[in-house]
Amino acid sequence: MRFQSLVLFLLVLSVSLAKNQAISVSYNPIKDINDPYVIEIARFAVTAYNKRAGAKLEFKTVIKGESKNVIKTYYRLNLSANNGSISNDYEAVVVDVPFNHHRHLISFKSLHS
Template identity: 45%
Template sequence: MAPKSRSILFLLLSILLVSSINEAGATFFGIWRPINDLKDQVVEQIAKFAVTEHNKEAKTSLEFITVVQGETKLVSGTNYRLVISAKDRGAAQPKNYTAVVWSRPWIKFQQLLTFDEVKV
């Protein structure tokens, strides 16, 4: 490998390493981290997307209520693992569901990976 190519590779790897370090100095690439603001607009949009996609795939009619709990993990994009409160039309009480959504906002990509009812 030519010296110039090695320099570019080293620079790119350094940028990747630095970008995977938070302000406390701990790396968090590939580790689930709690979401502090569950009312954040992006978090709610991801949760609503999960409910909408689940409704399409499962032919259900769940209505989004709120995000109960959430975590993110940096991958090639961001995975959101959310506990979502949603109510089926006609049901007396909402239920909680765990959804995992893979998001890559720079290419406007979202994919619902899992959506399961939380069993109590």
């Protein structure tokens, strides 16, 4: 009976920990979208998109942003960029791994499709 109780306790504990971890990995608003590091991530997103798509967007500003930490930091940024004389808004998702100096653009899409 003790063994069964222990197994049940460990199962409940595992489910509880998994649920708490899932909650903690949601995106949280970035308080200072003008932080130089956030701007650097946004500029990286535009540059990476330009290379990928053969575009010539020029970064303008970050409109809003969210981030989440799961070993790596994921940034979801709404930003404004100029395409020649036309300004458009985009959503970029970037994964940032500062300890090994690695960044990767996950997605980049127009918010006015």
